[in-house]
Amino acid sequence: MPKVEHQGRARAVKTVRVTLAIALCIIYLIPVLWMLSTAFKPREAIVAVPPKITFNPTMEGFVSLFTKRSTLTRMQMEQYQQRTDLSWWDKVALERGLAIIGPSQYVDRVKNSLIIAGISTIAAVTLGLLSAYAFSRFRVRAQADWLFFILSTRMLPPVVVTIPIFLMYRQLGLFDTHIGLILLYTAFNLSLSVWLLKGFVDEIPREYEEAALVDGYSRWQAFRKIVLPQSVTGIAATAVFSLIFAWNEYAFALMLTSDRARTAPPSIPSVVGTAGREWAATAAGSLLFLIPVVIVAFAVRKYLLRGITFGAIRQ
């Protein structure tokens, strides 16, 4: 095969590949973009027939998300309009005949989410990596059973365990505490974390550690200097998956918290006013809530895509 032709074909294949990837990515993102536009839509544009692509953006959704409001009667409205000390968000609400009576709990709940999801992700990845290493490199008695036990903790439908866990948590004083949810999410993520990281650690050839051990490294040093850097793709992927789970978990958060440790997911989808579902507020809340995870994913994307570089030597 002449070299030039071959290169030409390769370039054509690449062009097709890139175009296809971009096209698929756009298709994939349409629903997300639709949510994004919904967040800025006035109510009547959200349920317009046929769907509206262009509209006058409004901040209604964001105002609804961050505040509690009450409906003004006509008389109250007139009084209210006379006031000069209204902020822009007061005015947005006023246009819908509403007065802002206080902040919503959204910010507090996002804070709780950050604490709970953040800590539990770090814990799940750390514990997962350690035990994945142990399972991969040491002889563990009843290893298969233990691994299956770890996996099986994810198998029982959560609907059924919520009640026992609720009863247990109430007894132990873990109900409506941050630590309670952190423990639970860590435990739930460990199954994925151990299995996934074991998959990655298995890929790292043990010859490297053996060589290091011969060179006088301690086992711990070998783990830190060789295994840790090599499993960074696995760590990144596991961290992202664990974070996503803990970030969006709904059922346990609902049942095991009341007010103090309540995370955001149970309340975002139900921003409901007397005018029915506040689509814009729901969209705004979901998208703002998306930002931290997207930031994390972007920050670690280099590692996510780096792959397992040592794979080259495996047989």
Place this chain on the structure above:
Amino acid sequence: MSKRLFVLLTLLASLILGACGGEAPPAAPADQGGSSEGTSNQPAASSNVNDLTIIWAEWDPANYLQQLVNDYTAETGVQVTVVQEPWGSFGDRVFTEFAGKGTSYDLVVGDSQWLGQGATQGHYVELTDIFYTELNGEALAPATVTAYAEYPKGSGRMWAYPTEGDADGWAYRKDLFEDPQEQESFKARYGYDLAVPQTWAQLRDIAEFFTRPDQNLYGVSIYTQKDYDAITMGYQNVLFSWGADWGNPETYKVDGYINSPEAVDALEFYKELYKFTPPGSSNVFWQESIDHYTSGQVAMAMNFFAFFPGLANPASNPYAEQTGFFSNPAGPTGERHAALGGQGMSIVSYISPERQAAAKEFLKWFARDDVQKKWAELGGYTCNATVLNSEEFLNNTPFNRAFSESMQMVKDFWAVPVYGELLEVAQRELHKYVVADEGTAQETLDTIAREHTQIFERAGLLQE
């Protein structure tokens, strides 16, 4: 699993079980010295309880309640917080709390259907002895007392204070109804004037008349959702108006009631209405009904009165200025009924006697005529008949008159402890027939009758 592992796990399990079973729940914070007599004459100020927590669903009326109770704080110094849980999980959350005999909440604004469980399973404090004395019960519309407070129905035992009255009613497009051209062609086709329907048959005609897919206009939006209780609520509006019922409320006999010819007729009617709904109406409850209406897709929409303020508000409904409201029309024999929504406020039985006393003080305050008047002004749907029938209330909004009318004719689904099982059967079978188009109305209702009978027998309510 290896033997050793199994032994280990079992050991651990029994350890944890032991720990959980053995420990007594931590006692409520000690209230030393405080007299905890149920109905002390002194208002709550003298007691050590200076905060109360109410749980309700996450929606505007709960915000109104929070506004209202700030007055109580000003009067007594007792801080009252309204905790709001999302609608979809409100019931699950509250009952999980009950399952753990939790003390997170002092009062719960609970659905009318919960009364049976709340009363017989001991979650609610009985209010019978103070209901007509200290709770101003005489002032309430009688239908609301039966609906939101009494269990078993007719027994005179009270478990809640009717708080947010609600029922199904209708919003309609006045601009369409009053259009001279529409009126003319309607009269030509049906032989009578186009107006607010007086009977369900007229409602059907109007729905058919306005169903014009080429204009993206349809006749009605009705409840069809399968999740929890929506399609049952929707069907009930028709069922009761046909003079039929779910069963005999005293004997719990079902067969011959829910599958009576009237009930079958009513179900066929409800399915016919489904033909006049916008496409994709397989999963409609109040949110979707509002969306159908505010998008201009329907001429009439079934909904709860609680959401009519939103439909009358031009800021949230572009058709607000052209929107009228009416209550359920009459059935073939002239009977009129409306399916019940709404909630009553109950005291949770797991809190300390002292907190119960403080909660009772709060209820007493809430039941006062002037407070109920303020409650209505803020946007709450009071059940206080004096307020309900006052000209001021009736003329306050375009829908209050229809609301007041509806509250006199409300009827409800079973409120027995096994209502959940009854509801699941009804939801499943009704949805199958109306939406998925399986079987006939008779078969559907026969199945419901058979399964409901079994449930009542199992529950020991129905004696053979």
Place this chain on the structure above:
Amino acid sequence: MIRTKVRDASDKQPAISRYRSRHVLSDAALKRLFLWPTLALLISINIFPLFYSLYLSFTTYSAIANQPPVWVGLQNYRDILNDSQLWIYFRNTGRFVLLTVSLQTIIGFGLALLLREKFRASGVITTLILIPMMLSPVVVGLFWKLIFDPSYGIFNYLLGYPAGRGPEWLASKELALWAVVIVDVWMWSPFVMLLCLAGLSAIPDYLYEAAEIDRASSLYQFWRITLPQVAPLLLIAVLFRTIEAFKTFDLVMGLTGGGPGDATELVAVNLYRLAFLGQWNTGKASALAYIVLVIIIAVSNIYIKYLNRIKEG
């Protein structure tokens, strides 16, 4: 619990222990230190719920009824297995799991193949594709319901149907399950993609170069090199997706509520209905959950067997 063998290199090779004497922390101590926090946490969180609900599955019990459980032996299990309704739900679940997992595998793998060779925007595109997975399932259900609406939804609009005329995705018995599958696949294919990408990047180039010299067709290369090399991670991805698919309920509740009729009533949806939503039939719900658990264990074992066979090469 069904006995499974997860075989691994350590079964075949002796663990590296001969250097132990030189170091402070022995391998055995390190092993314990590495393993026990994880196992202790998992045991303490899971054992009570697991055993307690197993016990409840043999009783008549409602968590809210303030009455102790009444032992009924296998009654709950008998009731469930004799309930023709539940068999419909099991069939729905089987169809759903099969459809959604196979489509996720194909699409996820396909996306990974497209993105494996880096180009300028590949990092950004890969991250953007992960977004659906980052959304809460409840929110996804809610918005896709809006998107699927025949009148104001954008799905039919983009397919070119005039408002109100296109297929009623969620209201039609034939389409509703597909609609749920579409959303689930949209949401979770990125999961499979990401793991496949990691697996693909580990394939050494010389394998392809050797195949190139042998003039092996690209199809042959795919079957003989790409697939087997990616398989271990792909199988883990598929295993977890299968487990999750069996448990899907919030997405369905948001989209269809299980309807129309029984069309999308999955076992996990019905399980939720049984355990909560006013019914609070805790005993029977626990029994149903254990039946689901046994099925998941059985299916997982099949995967794990494959996984081991592949690892043994």
